[in-house]
Amino acid sequence: MKTSPETHVPLTGFPVYTASEMQARAAAFHDTMSSRRSVRQFSDKPVDRAVIEACIRTAARAPSGANHQPWFFACVGSAQKKREIRLAAEAEERAFYSGKAGEDWLEALAPIGTDADKPYMETAPWLICIFAQRRGGVQAGEDRKNYYIHESVGIATGLLIAACQMAGLATLVHTPNPMAFLNGICGRPETEKPFLILVAGHPADGAVVPKHALIKKPLEAIASWL
Ligand SMILES: Cc1cc2nc3c(=O)[nH]c(=O)nc-3n(C[C@H](O)[C@H](O)[C@H](O)COP(=O)(O)O)c2cc1C
Numbered sequence: 579m580k581t582s583p584e585t586h587v588p589l590t591g592f593p594v595y596t597a598s599e600m601q602a603r604a605a606a607f608h609d610t611m612s613s614r615r616s617v618r619q620f621s622d623k624p625v626d627r628a629v630i631e632a633c634i635r636t637a638a639r640a641p642s643g644a645n646h647q648p649w650f651f652a653c654v655g656s657a658q659k660k661r662e663i664r665l666a667a668e669a670e671e672r673a674f675y676s677g678k679a680g681e682d683w684l685e686a687l688a689p690i691g692t693d694a695d696k697p698y699m700e701t702a703p704w705l706i707c708i709f710a711q712r713r714g715g716v717q718a719g720e721d722r723k724n725y726y727i728h729e730s731v732g733i734a735t736g737l738l739i740a741a742c743q744m745a746g747l748a749t750l751v752h753t754p755n756p757m758a759f760l761n762g763i764c765g766r767p768e769t770e771k772p773f774l775i776l777v778a779g780h781p782a783d784g785a786v787v788p789k790h791a792l793i794k795k796p797l798e799a800i801a802s803w804l
Contacts (some may be wrong), residue, residue, distance in 0.1 A: 610743060617748035618692070619785040620702035620777065627655065629745050630778065632703055637738035643726030645716050649734045649773075652707040652764035657700070662763050663707070663775070664699035667754035671696065674755055689790035698750070702779035707760050708735055709770035731773050742778050748785075750777040 595603060634651050641713040642648060654660055671694035675684070699705060715722040724730075735751075742749045752775040760772040 601716055604702065604753065611740060613786045614739070614743045615748070616750050616791060617777075617785055617787070618698055618750055619723070619780045619782040620698045620748065621782045622703070623699050623780045625703045625747060625779055627653075629747065633738055633741035633745060633747070633778075634706070636741035637734045639653045640730065640734035640737050642730035642734070643724065646714050646724045647716070647730070648711040648714050648721070648724040648727045649731045650709040650711060650766065650770060651738075652709065652760075652766060654705040654707060654764070655703060659763060660700050660705055661704075663705055663760070664696055666759040666763065667752070667757070667775075668696055668697060669779075670754040670756060670759070679755075688789045696752070697753070698777060699775075700779045701782070702750075704778045706738070706776040707764050708738075708773040708776060708780060709760075709764075709766050710773045712769050728773075735774065738776060742776075748781045749779045750774075752777055 602607070630653055632759070634653070637649070637651070638647065640647075640649075654663060675694045679687075708731065710727045711724055712727065713721050714724050739749050739751075754775070757772040757775070761768060761770065766772075
C-alpha cells in the first residue's frame with residue numbers, strides 16, 4: 579500500500595474496548611436488531627425530520643466503491659407526494675399480483691400476506707426513496723462513472739435500517755416493480771435508478787407481522803469458521 583503524509587492522515591478516534599466490553603456491545607446491538615420487523619401497519623404519529631436526518635447521516639457513513647457514495651435519499655413527508663407515490667406503486671403492484679410476478683414468486687410471497695393495497699404509504703410519516711447513482715464522484719457535482727453501485731447502496735440502506743431501529747422507528751423495505759415513476763415524483767435525474775422505498779414511522783396499535791418472517795436461519799446454517 580502506498581501512503582505518504584500528503585495523501586494519508588493518522589487514524590484517530592477509533593474506539594478501543596476490552597474483550598468483554600466488545601462482547602457486551604455486540605450482544606446489545608444484536609438485541610436491538612432482533613426486535614426489527616418489517617412493519618406493514620403504521621400509525622400516523624409524526625416523526626421529527628431531525629431523526630430522519632440523523633439516520634441518513636449514519637447511512638452515508640457506509641463504505642462505497644472508490645468512495646463515490648453513489649446514493650441519494652429523497653425523504654418524502656408531504657401528504658400530496660406520499661399519495662402520488664402510493665397511487666403509482668399500487669398501479670404497478672396490481673399488475674404484479676395479477677400475474678406479472680409469475681406463479682413461483684407469488685407462492686413465495688403468499689405466507690407474508692402482501693397484496694396490491696399499500697395504505698401505509700400514506701399513513702407512515704416518511705417514505706425515504708433511495709436512488710442509486712450511475713454517475714457521480716467523490717465530490718458533489720462530479721460526473722464520473724460509479725463502481726459497485728448496488729453493493730454500496732445496499733450497505734448504506736442496511737445502515738439506514740439499523741439507524742432507524744436504534745432510534746425506535748419501524749421500517750419496511752418496499753420495492754414496487756418497476757419503480758421508474760419515482761424519478762418524476764421525486765425530481766431525480768434519469769441517471770439515477772430507484773433502489774427501494776424505505777417506509778419509516780411508528781407501528782400502528784395492534785400491528786401484526788407474519789409468522790413466516792420470524793423464521794431465521796441458525797448461525798450454523800449461515801456461517802463457517804475456517
Ligand atoms: C430487497 C427487498 C425487497 C422487499 N420488498 C418488499 C415489498 O415490496 N413489500 C413488502 O411488503 N415487503 C418487502 N420486503 C420485506 C420482506 O418481505 C421481509 O424483509 C421478509 O419477509 C422478512 O421479514 P422481516 O424483515 O420482518 O425479518 C422486502 C425486503 C427486501 C430485503
